[in-house]
Amino acid sequence: MKIIDTKPKPFQRSSCNIWTDPYIQKQMLQEHLNPETDGASRNWASILKIVDFINSHIRPTSHILDLGCGPGLYAELFRYQGHEITGIDFNKASIDYASQRRKDIRYIQDDYILHYPAGNYDAVMMIYCDMGTHSDQERDTLLRHIFDSLTEGGKLIFDVFTEELIKDKREERNWECSPSGGFWNDSKYLLLSQTFHHPKEKCFTYQYNLLTDDEIKHFIVWDRYYNEEEICTLLKNVGFKSCAVYKNMLDTNNFTSNHEMFVVAEK
Numbered sequence: 001m002k003i004i005d006t007k008p009k010p011f012q013r014s015s016c017n018i019w020t021d022p023y024i025q026k027q028m029l030q031e032h033l034n035p036e037t038d039g040a041s042r043n044w045a046s047i048l049k050i051v052d053f054i055n056s057h058i059r060p061t062s063h064i065l066d067l068g069c070g071p072g073l074y075a076e077l078f079r080y081q082g083h084e085i086t087g088i089d090f091n092k093a094s095i096d097y098a099s100q101r102r103k104d105i106r107y108i109q110d111d112y113i114l115h116y117p118a119g120n121y122d123a124v125m126m127i128y129c130d131m132g133t134h135s136d137q138e139r140d141t142l143l144r145h146i147f148d149s150l151t152e153g154g155k156l157i158f159d160v161f162t163e164e165l166i167k168d169k170r171e172e173r174n175w176e177c178s179p180s181g182g183f184w185n186d187s188k189y190l191l192l193s194q195t196f197h198h199p200k201e202k203c204f205t206y207q208y209n210l211l212t213d214d215e216i217k218h219f220i221v222w223d224r225y226y227n228e229e230e231i232c233t234l235l236k237n238v239g240f241k242s243c244a245v246y247k248n249m250l251d252t253n254n255f256t257s258n259h260e261m262f263v264v265a266e267k
């Protein structure tokens with residue numbers, strides 16, 4: 001194994017995944033559960049705003065599918081309001097935590113790209129810019145699955161970064177040494193981080209080499225950004241009859257960019 005420092009191809013897969021790595025997935029769970037930060041989930045005030053926003057677009061007692069539900073922060077709030085919820089996430093720590101808290105929410109631990117949870121949903125939600133972490137090909141397959149699983153008049157509600165993301169991100173290289181462990185490993189590690197921009201494909205790639213006593217792990221994460229016209233054209237091509245975009249809904253984000261837009265598409 002060796003350090004990889006070349007620019008990855010857009011949406012190239014890495015051998016390790018930040019959401020399913022046995023150690024990091026538990027750290028992610030702790031990040032989700034911190035109400036103050038915008039780490040793995042947005043801060044609690046933003047979550048409440050997003051729940052109100054989604055509720056204003058769906059019928060009472062809807063069946064909602066939450067793609068990438070994490071530990072069920074949104075799912076629980078919607079369940080309290082009388083909706084039926086299916087949540088899917090491939091982070092085992094998050095799904096174990098969520099399943100133990102509520103038995104009246106259907107949680108699935110799986111990859112929604114590989115195994116889309118078949119069913120009939122009045123609404124499908126995907127929150128915190130996850131649509132932008134998949135390749136265009138995966139996104140198109142996912143959008144078709146979502147469309148097929150929605151009832152007539154059903155809504156797809158998600159957020160993506162806008163083109164203004166380029167104001168907040170830049171190509172760079174950093175390193176971090178943690179002598180007694182931390183977010184990335186339980187004992188000493190060195191983390192080499194690189195950010196690359198792919199302007200043609202409209203995405204940023206974050207590449208991490210994690211060096212520990214035993215091994216080097218390699219992670220890649222992507223952020224694809226869109227403009228309004230592009231995202232609505234994609235949705236209309238899949239068959240959605242309408243697409244509305246909402247910007248500037250949230251206060252400042254203390255972890256990533258808050259140049260995001262919320263998209264509501266109706267079948």
Ligand SMILES: C[S@@+](CC[C@H](N)C(=O)[O-])C[C@H]1O[C@@H](n2cnc3c(N)ncnc32)[C@H](O)[C@@H]1O
Pocket residue numbers: 019032040041042067068069070071073074088089090091094110111112113114126127128130
């Ligand atoms: C940024 S977090 C957002 C979590 C949640 N939507 C929220 O806002 O609180 C992204 C979530 O999507 C999950 N995820 C990413 N890709 C996935 C996939 N292909 N299948 C299942 N879960 C996935 C991750 O494990 C993580 O919990």
